[in-house]
Amino acid sequence: MEKRAIFSSKLLPYLLLAPQLAITLIFFYWPASQAVKESFYIQDAFGTTSDFVGFDNYKSLFEDPYYFHAMGVTAVFAAVVTAASLSIALLLAVQADRVVRGATVYRTLLVWPYAVAPAVAGVLWVFLFQPSLGILAHALQRMGYDWNPTLNGGQALALVMVAAVWKQISYNFLFFLAGLQSIPKSLIEAAAIDGAHRARRFWTIVFPLLSPTTFFLVVVNIVYVFFDTFGIIDSVTGGGPAKATETLVYKVYQDGKLGADLGGSNAQSVILMIIVIALTSIQFRYVERKVTY
Amino acid sequence: MAGVLLDRVEKTYPGGFNAVKGISFAVPDGGFCVLVGPSGCGKSTLLRMIAGLETITGGQVRIGERVVNDIEPMGRDIAMVFQNYALYPHMSVYDNMAYGLRNLKTPEPEILSRVQEAAKILELNDEMLKRKPRQLSGGQRQRVAMGRAIVRKPAVFLFDEPLSNLDAKLRVQMRIEIRKLQRRLKTTSIYVTHDQLEAMTLADMLVVMNAGRVEQVGAPLELYERPATAFVAGFLGSPPMNFLNGRVEKPGVLRLGDGTELAYDPAHFTATSGAEIQAGVRPERIIFSKDGSGIPFKLELVEELGLGQLVHGVLADASFTVALPAGVHAPVGDAQRVTIAPDAVHLFDRKTGARL
Amino acid sequence: MVENRRFGNLLPHLVLIAGAIVVAFPVYVAIVASTLDAETISNGHMSLLPGSHLIENYARVLFEGTGSTTKAHVSDMLLNSLVSALIIAVGKIAISILSAYAIVYFRFPLRGVAFWLIFLTLMFPVEVRIYPTYKIVSDLHMLDSYAGMSIPLIASATATLLFRQFFMTVPDELLEAAKIDAAGPYKFFRDVLLPLSRTNLAALFVILFLYGWNQYLWPLLITTRDDMQTIVIGIKKIVDTQDALTEWQLAMATAVLAMLPPVAVVVFMQKLFVKGLVETEK
Numbered sequence: 001m002e003k004r005a006i007f008s009s010k011l012l013p014y015l016l017l018a019p020q021l022a023i024t025l026i027f028f029y030w031p032a033s034q035a036v037k038e039s040f041y042i043q044d045a046f047g048t049t050s051d052f053v054g055f056d057n058y059k060s061l062f063e064d065p066y067y068f069h070a071m072g073v074t075a076v077f078a079a080v081v082t083a084a085s086l087s088i089a090l091l092l093a094v095q096a097d098r099v100v101r102g103a104t105v106y107r108t109l110l111v112w113p114y115a116v117a118p119a120v121a122g123v124l125w126v127f128l129f130q131p132s133l134g135i136l137a138h139a140l141q142r143m144g145y146d147w148n149p150t151l152n153g154g155q156a157l158a159l160v161m162v163a164a165v166w167k168q169i170s171y172n173f174l175f176f177l178a179g180l181q182s183i184p185k186s187l188i189e190a191a192a193i194d195g196a197h198r199a200r201r202f203w204t205i206v207f208p209l210l211s212p213t214t215f216f217l218v219v220v221n222i223v224y225v226f227f228d229t230f231g232i233i234d235s236v237t238g239g240g241p242a243k244a245t246e247t248l249v250y251k252v253y254q255d256g257k258l259g260a261d262l263g264g265s266n267a268q269s270v271i272l273m274i275i276v277i278a279l280t281s282i283q284f285r286y287v288e289r290k291v292t293y
Numbered sequence: 294m295a296g297v298l299l300d301r302v303e304k305t306y307p308g309g310f311n312a313v314k315g316i317s318f319a320v321p322d323g324g325f326c327v328l329v330g331p332s333g334c335g336k337s338t339l340l341r342m343i344a345g346l347e348t349i350t351g352g353q354v355r356i357g358e359r360v361v362n363d364i365e366p367m368g369r370d371i372a373m374v375f376q377n378y379a380l381y382p383h384m385s386v387y388d389n390m391a392y393g394l395r396n397l398k399t400p401e402p403e404i405l406s407r408v409q410e411a412a413k414i415l416e417l418n419d420e421m422l423k424r425k426p427r428q429l430s431g432g433q434r435q436r437v438a439m440g441r442a443i444v445r446k447p448a449v450f451l452f453d454e455p456l457s458n459l460d461a462k463l464r465v466q467m468r469i470e471i472r473k474l475q476r477r478l479k480t481t482s483i484y485v486t487h488d489q490l491e492a493m494t495l496a497d498m499l500v501v502m503n504a505g506r507v508e509q510v511g512a513p514l515e516l517y518e519r520p521a522t523a524f525v526a527g528f529l530g531s532p533p534m535n536f537l538n539g540r541v542e543k544p545g546v547l548r549l550g551d552g553t554e555l556a557y558d559p560a561h562f563t564a565t566s567g568a569e570i571q572a573g574v575r576p577e578r579i580i581f582s583k584d585g586s587g588i589p590f591k592l593e594l595v596e597e598l599g600l601g602q603l604v605h606g607v608l609a610d611a612s613f614t615v616a617l618p619a620g621v622h623a624p625v626g627d628a629q630r631v632t633i634a635p636d637a638v639h640l641f642d643r644k645t646g647a648r649l
Numbered sequence: 650m651v652e653n654r655r656f657g658n659l660l661p662h663l664v665l666i667a668g669a670i671v672v673a674f675p676v677y678v679a680i681v682a683s684t685l686d687a688e689t690i691s692n693g694h695m696s697l698l699p700g701s702h703l704i705e706n707y708a709r710v711l712f713e714g715t716g717s718t719t720k721a722h723v724s725d726m727l728l729n730s731l732v733s734a735l736i737i738a739v740g741k742i743a744i745s746i747l748s749a750y751a752i753v754y755f756r757f758p759l760r761g762v763a764f765w766l767i768f769l770t771l772m773f774p775v776e777v778r779i780y781p782t783y784k785i786v787s788d789l790h791m792l793d794s795y796a797g798m799s800i801p802l803i804a805s806a807t808a809t810l811l812f813r814q815f816f817m818t819v820p821d822e823l824l825e826a827a828k829i830d831a832a833g834p835y836k837f838f839r840d841v842l843l844p845l846s847r848t849n850l851a852a853l854f855v856i857l858f859l860y861g862w863n864q865y866l867w868p869l870l871i872t873t874r875d876d877m878q879t880i881v882i883g884i885k886k887i888v889d890t891q892d893a894l895t896e897w898q899l900a901m902a903t904a905v906l907a908m909l910p911p912v913a914v915v916v917f918m919q920k921l922f923v924k925g926l927v928e929t930e931k
Contacts, residue, residue: 005821016751023804031781095661109669115911117863231865367831379822393830
């Protein structure tokens with residue numbers, strides 16, 4: 001798609017593009033290329049020397065059990081959060097689509113957590129589940145459950161997931177609701193005339209028609225878990241206990257912190273880049289018209 | 294005030310498509326020229342080249358004494374009315390009309406008086422001037438688009454199918470208003486349309502285009518009565534001219550496809566015997582014969598227009614329409630005969646379409 | 650709706666109300682906690698009814714600071730958050746609308762290259778290049794500055810793509826009419842395109858303001874001084890104490906203050922928010 005009517009200035013378009021391109025080159029392409037380059041070097045602790053080591057950083061990464069552990073944590077985290085937040089959001093969206101009166105009120109009541117920063121969301125949930133004084137922690141303990149996420153890795157991961165799901169429901173809800181509202185009512189009515197009951201109508205008509213939305217949300221949620229949950233993890237567990245909640249992104253941060261293992265951290269960054277490129281490419285299949293150029 | 298002269302104007306797009314193929318004609322100062330033709334014939338492209346919205350890849354466009362090929366639209370002393378009006382949706386009607394003048398640094402009092410003058414001409418009241426375009430009806434928007442052109446007091450008005458977004462009734466009304474307005478302002482105008490009726494009624498000078506070329510230039514009635522090509526003959530007039538294939542038997546006599554004879558006026562055509570021709574007859578030049586003479590016509594359908602009747606049928610194996618004025622009734626029964634006066638028959642070369 | 654049974658109409662309301670309560674619960678507890686005293690919370694038996702220390706707690710965090718790892722006042726943090734969020738939102742919009750204008754309304758050599766350079770930045774979220782980016786910001790002496798907090802985040806493909814898409818829907822005739830009305834690239838942009846983009850600008854502003862306000866990893870890395878902290882960083886530090894007890898009533902007051910501006914934006918500008926969210930993801 002191209003404009004027929006255009007201006008013919010020679011210099012102006014470059015001036016208009018200059019700010020964005022300058023920032024993009026300085027803060028995106030240059031660091032990204034540095035990450036790739038430095039993933040092939042080892043620096044000493046003071047950053048004074050730097051030796052080319054080929055794929056050694058990658059090799060040691062794949063010999064590091066903690067790296068595989070972080071992959072596992074990320075995968076479980078992504079699967080659970082995506083599944084849980086999508087199902088809850090779909091359930092709520094279907095109900096919101098059914099109510100005639102008060103739909104906008106419900107929408108308001110359900111979308112605001114989107115505005116809460118992940119780190120702040122983490123703090124809210126930490127407080128509820130703080131083993132010695134949290135309200136919900138006490139409730140669990142009264143039921144005889146030995147709740148202590150600061151010691152129990154599984155419980156820590158569960159807590160991080162709950163906070164992540166809580167924050168993500170609003171986003172998924174909005175997109176599901178928009179998707180549901182765009183399904184022509186006449187289709188549902190046709191199915192009703194064909195004798196399909198509500199549940200059957202949902203699974204045979206509505207859900208298939210929602211599948212593009214669902215697919216899109218699955219990708220977005222995976223990206224969310226990869227990158228945007230950093231704040232939640234950092235405020236809830238700090239990756240602990242014993243790296244039980246350390247995701248790939250969190251590990252990049254930890255390993256590079258204070259220049260400890262910059263080469264390794266950069267090698268991890270490069271692998272993450274490859275994952276993001278893969279995920280976004282999948283996403284663009286969905287939004288192809290945006291890329292037609 | 295200025296005339297417009299086109300001299301072998303060409304438009305070839307970067308992809309190689311040749312949209313306008315060497316067009317030349319002159320619009321006299323104060324004239325109303327209508328470019329008409331089927332869609333894709335290059336008429337809009339030509340107009341946009343005169344406006345400076347498309348580059349000219351060959352030939353010259355002159356407005357008044359100046360060659361404007363390389364002058365920006367704003368420097369050409371023209372104003373344009375677009376098909377979709379292209380009003381600025383966020384500006385009031387007043388600001389829409391004033392925008393161009395402001396960009397030319399016209400003093401505000403001058404702008405005010407010009408806008409008010411234009412509003413008066415177009416019967417737009419003060420209250421309407423304050424509204425946004427979306428609060429206006431289609432006809433009112435059309436007036437505002439005209440107003441925007443008028444306030445500029447340009448040497449040339451360009452109209453790009455300005456009435457095609459209006460309903461039929463309003464279209465007729467606005468057509469009359471545009472014509473009156475142009476008579477009053479005496480501004481040279483070039484008007485593009487695909488509607489032959491609009492073209493006939495508006496033009497002092499009609500330019501019929503087809504496939505990037507000019508078919509014929511002249512006064513509307515001249516084109517109607519002496520079309521230079523079969524294309525012009527078929528394009529102008531509603532219902533359109535009837536065409537019959539045939540051969541020249543001898544000067545003054547044609548032999549049609551099914552063997553029927555048709556007489557024409559040999560004084561007007563230089564057709565040699567044996568030439569393959571297309572004969573054209575306007576529907577209103579045909580009468581039903583009551584005495585059994587004339588050419589057989591198989592009547593199929595009668596359309597009642599109120600203003601008259603259209604009788605559709607088959608003559609010499611071709612579909613054929615006869616237009617009857619009000620008060621004359623179509624005969625009953627499907628086997629009829631019609632008579633066609635020799636001076637109503639136009640002859641065209643069957644291959645080239647040129648008038649013989 | 651096809652069916653109209655009484656019971657069938659009640660169920661969705663029940664589910665939605667339950668959902669709304671569960672979603673609101675953590676925030677409700679935070680608000681209650683921010684009105685209690687330290688004692689009530691730390692003995693582990695806080696109730697779900699507000700206490701009487703609201704003004705005291707909020708005044709303390711806003712203007713006096715806490716006994717935690719950060720000594721900064723929350724009022725300063727709020728200001729830092731506001732300034733950096735505004736720079737990010739306005740900066741992103743400004744550079745994106747200009748580059749989209751160049752790409753849509755001009756033809757020039759390397760246009761395709763420029764488009765792809767911008768487009769591919771979608772592939773490099775800050776998280777995958779944190780340390781090299783940190784090094785550049787540090788080399789440019791932009792640590793602990795609003796510029797350092799915001800400029801590396803303001804180049805983004807999404808905003809540019811949004812404007813590009815919107816500009817494509819503006820009829821060609823509008824530019825042609827403007828050309829005949831003697832408007833050049835500057836006047837057309839200022840008088841026609843910008844006013845027409847108003848709703849898009851506002852919707853994008855809402856989304857980007859939230860994005861800027863809620864930044865965490867980046868400001869965490871590049872701010873070392875207490876007085877440059879944003880509130881999202883600050884809250885984490887208020888929870889972290891070197892020794893002994895977290896002052897939860899203060900932490901929760903801070904959390905409430907941290908949520909208030911972005912939540913207010915979403916609630917009161919819901920239409921723009923939804924539009925922004927949906928459009929930027931299209």
